[in-house]
Amino acid sequence: MSLSKDLEKAIDDAVDGEHDALAKLSKDIHANPELRFEEHKAATWIAELLRARGFEVEHGLAGMSTALRAKRGNAKGPRVAILGEYDALPDIGHACGHNLIAMSAVGAFLAAAKVVDKAGGEVVFLGTPAEEGGGGKIKMIEAGVFDGLSAAMMFHPFDRDILAHPALASVWLAMTFHGAPAHGAAAPHDGKSALTACMDTFRLIDGQRVHFRDGVRVHGYITNGGQAVNIIPELAACEFSVRARTAPELARVRAIVERCAAGAAMASDVKVEIVARQGYRDMRNNMAMARRFGAHFERTSSGRKALETDERVGAGSTDMGDVSHVVPSIHPYLAIVDENEALCHQHRFAHAAGSDRGLKTAVDAAKALARTAVEVLTDDNLRRTVQEEWRASR
Template identity: 40%
Template sequence: MRPVPRDAAVLKRRVQETVDEHRSTLVGLAEALHADPELAFDEHRASNRCAGLLEKAGFELERPLAGLATAFRAAAGHGELTVALCAELDALPGVGHACGHNLIAASALGAALGLAAVAEDTACRVVVLGTPAEEGGGGKVLLLERGAFAGAHLALMVHPWPEDRLTARCLAVDHLQVTYTGREAHAAAAPWQGVNAGDAMVVAQVAIGLLRQHLEPGALVHGVVDSGGQAPNVVPQSATGRWMLRAPTLEALQALRPRIERCFEAGALATGCQLEIRPLAPTYSHMEPDQDLLRLWRANAEALGRRYPADDAGQEPPALSTDMANVSLALPAIHPLIGIDAGGACNHQPAFAAACVGPSAERALVDGALALAWTVVDAATDPGLRARLLAGQRQPLLPGAPLPPGSKA
């Protein structure tokens, strides 16, 4: 095996030249994805756009992947160090790309194109994973369980946010569908013959609301009622809702779930309804980003003009949940947040979706692609870190631990 080069600066310049060469194509991709949002597991056009761009650039393409129709793997290079770049594909119901997955995908592809240009010199294999259904479907969890990340030594992605943050406080989460089944009756003529499924849901909501004051810090419960009857003069025979249970760690989530389930059971007991609780997705874990990779990300993002005043001031990282967290428990991984000018809006709001195109979004796309690729170059050319990654050793930043300090430049 040829020695790994030490001159990262030369390689980074080549990466930047390549990303600059593809800039208009990447921006066009992000805009096309934004204009044509698709929901979880149905991201066929998004998958085609991303996979087609990489195949045209010479990447070896495998699709569908791991039994998921819209997932794909695109690979370039044959080095011993394999890096996985995650390109999220799905949008949110009603508000489209209000979490910036159009930028996530384009940044991942930009980083991959840049790294492919130096794959031989860094002895790397560059893999892009098109990952469906982050918004509640657990696409990465399924890909992880089915072996799509096998052979990868590190995994990276970057996520848009209203400001630059090194990482998030990623909460473990369960997604549940709750269904009550009762019996219809005329609400005026014979209400005593009915078993009210809508009331069962109300009882459960009240019980959850009362329980919230006794939950551990960081535990959250929230949901929506999808149906609770068709007409006001008919006792509802069925009521359904979707709920999310969140906690700081997997262990805390396991302790939370039976307490919330008892609230749903209370609704069934009080009304006489039948209760079904069904998982809608695999459990998302808490996140443990790799300390060394996060340190390299920060240095490279700062070289592009990004700054982290909130992190340096010790402000609490923002809370969210992602299936990238499960990946971080399996191999070294990072999920930094890159700022866009959202005019005060936050993710999952229509105004944030609107901000995911335009000059600020374009800058975040390019900066994200470069910082991701440069982080890999630094990791690949650092003998000690490269050896650790090849050995499959994680160095996780545990929840609540201090974040990497900034550069003094």
């Protein structure tokens, strides 16, 4: 059974009725980029809009002042969460388009909440901070925010429409090299260069790339390159992101990267200290739900037919991956630029996130998200299929 025409129309009308408020929210967040855990303006604007529509908003969850939750409906029935992100990137602002994610999630929640009493069950809005390296959703999982949910969903801007693109499991490795300082000209023979070991780590890792499986990504940057031009660097530091399609491959490649750092340190007779930060888990896209989203999006967008995946384009990582391991989840990507015109984390993409085209896609996404959420609430068979697929994937 698919969604009734009445419910579809009520949802689409509700999103259209909020168009100006949603556009303003997206524009304001876009014009005021805030870094992970510091999304105070964005979280306040979202909470203000929801409160103005009569919702109680919990502000501050899982120890994060910028996490939000609002609900409507009957918590004894099935419960579906729609997730918003709103953090930006250093220097390049909203180059991941999280302002559009926030806007579409708020729009979808407002629309689904309008019909939830007819649909049965509960719809939940979750404002999830710090996707860019902070893992806000992981903190919310640990705090039990996702307990008892039947499904979770969000959309992400991209350069093409893809329903179920992979996201890579990841870990961050911070490496600090400790050498011995000496005058760079008068007594270089007395020094041990931490920077040489740091740079050798990059070269050794590059040499190992022939052994990486498809989809592996290892990329880093030097965070401390020394102290002065005339001192053999006593201290140097770098950070790597290591990513792979599966947890076992991630563990294997992480061991290679750490071995390279140890080998480089040995060559320069310096010490290396490695601190690992929890990364994100791989994304387990729920195909039953992703296909329903695709069918709805085709209609809300007047005919855009999304691919299920696209091998021609690379994958990143998201803390929605962690959510997908505890609740059946979707994270479809929708185009706000032409294919290959720009991708996330580029200046051009930041511009697109503030464009009319970006806004239009996010509005269509809001309708498709709300329709999918309400369909999961109303359709017992769909819910069962979603659950069975998720259980089988574990």
